[in-house]
Amino acid sequence: MWPQMDQENLTNGVENNQTDCPSIDDFRNQVYSTFYSLITLLGLVGNGFALVVLIRTHRQSSPFHVYMLNLAVSDLLCVMTLPLRVLYYVKKGEWNQGDFLCRISSYALYVNLYCSIYFMAAMSVTRFLAIVFPVQNLRLMTENRARLVCLGIWVFICFSSSPFLMSGQLKDPVTNKFKCFEPPRADGVKRLVMLNYLSLVFGFILPFVVILVCYAGIIHTLLSRKHTARRNVGTGSKAIRMIVIVLLTFLISFLPYHIQRTVHLNFLSRTDTTCSEKIAVQKSVVVTLCLAAANSCFDPLLYFFSGEGFRNRMSSMRRSNMSNHADRLNQLKPITCAEFVEGQQLKPS
Template sequence: MAYANETDGVGNRTGECHPIDDFRNQVYSTSYSLITVLGFVGNGFALIVLIKTYRQITPFHVYMMNLAMSDLLCVMTLPLRVLYYVRKGQWEQGDFLCRISSYFLYVNLYCSIYFMTAMSVTRFLAIVYPVKNLGMATVNRARFVCLGIWVFSSFASSPFLMTGQSFDPKSNKTKCFEPPEYNSERLPKLQALNYFALVLGFILPFLVILICYAGIVRTLLSRNPAARRQKSSASKAIRMIVIVLLTFLVSFMPYHIQRTIHLSLLSTAMTCEDKSFMHKSVVVTLCLAACNSCFDPMLYFFSGESFRSRLSSLRNTMKNSAMRRPSKMKQIVKPKSMGNQSDSPEPSGAWC
């Protein structure tokens, strides 16, 4: 979100405030381009590995696959945003793609939060309640949870489908991805939607994650020395704690805090300096929120359940299949050569 034009506290244009168009266009186009490349490569590679090793399916595996698909769905819409900001805020892709691009960004945002929460709960059950975990965390239940996350996030983000492209007569441009102006008629609805998303989409999942991680750390510290020697589960849990907390602190928390402050200040008068700072912070925090698609591959590789072993098994499978091909070719060529010898005419000496 960013502002194409500066307005005063009552929505009137002012000549004193300088627009942030150049800053917005440069930051968004550069950031989204990098996120598209890194997110597509990282999540695409992870998804290929997870699909190829689907026979080794676990509940954690199910969550990782759904998280990768959510990230890919998001990064596939980012090039449309890049085009918009490269063209200096001129939208030429139609109303449908404008709505879909905004919609998928927020579906991915909250799907990522809930999938990370589900992965944290699964790791919590595996470490704190290892015996009960066998019956509580199953593949079918993980699939059911993923379905619920998709349905809830898709439904909760549906208000973003209500707003599409619009024509700005002042700049003579078709706009998309623009936030509400000061004292907009739809501001109260957006504020209510923000508080709903803030509580259910960020605060509640974050509290669940903190509780799970507190239980994991407490269990790991209370283990006897013999159990501590089994470093595999402990190291994976610690790496997961670090990566998920960094993702929340870097991507999700700044965006939700800034969005809440921004929407609450839209109905108040501000100086040009405050407006400029607020608009630039919108640009920066939204880019950080979109960066979660780049952080998730780190979660797969460093803390994913046997992800590296899946990668090595996939590599060995590819090597074995490549080695079988020459042997199969030899088997095919050998009978043919034997058949040619039997069908060849006997030498003339045989008739003597």
């Protein structure tokens, strides 16, 4: 369902076959290597810490907890492949990690991208039901059903993104160097345009509409039930924080990328473009894909500020660690002379 391409390298193939425009390789290599390194660091720290907290406090599980756990796993799987991209661009577009890792590193980025969108949609529906239909929510939203939803999302996204596993490393006939994330041939652009529209509708627009409908219902309910909202200040504030963080993630990461990808693919079909236009579009590819990959850095904010009891989970884990540490210290504490004498007196003769 998703286009069989890696957007970040649609900067060389088709356009350079049409005109000899200046290359943006230096710009591309510097931006990708810098931003992917930063995203890797922040993503590993933020999502790694969140995953530890969620696993250590699994006894306090809820449907929302299940979605947070799966979102953190998705983000970690993605950021663990980003160092391969960093290495590729540091070496100025030379791939030495083999065909399998080339396929996996491209595949993982897009699995994370669309899993994040769908998990956010599921979390929004969960919050919507909890606020708008609180009685029915107790019956509808259970942990087992949340796990089934997560399983369905994983299967759907992994299967839909499988075209990325079909293309691996390529050997450049000019330099004899292996390449990865390279663009398709010119004769495949029309097919990619069709595939892009499918992914745009089912991967972005549909879940985004669901999210907007849920948020409209939440806001309407909170405004119309003032007394109830006052009694449930915590639930309302968590919902508002989630709305703000999710919408910012969509506006910063997902929306620019999908708009630019659609514009770029249609731009490739034109023959009346100038070099300056092509360079501008190519650079926008680099910027928007970095923003899309950065979604894994925003998700820890979602756990901390809107997750059900996430900060309480952190406090509970901290208290548990302190208690365990105190117990170990008591076990290792040396015996005083008085305690030794008292123990000797208590021994049977």
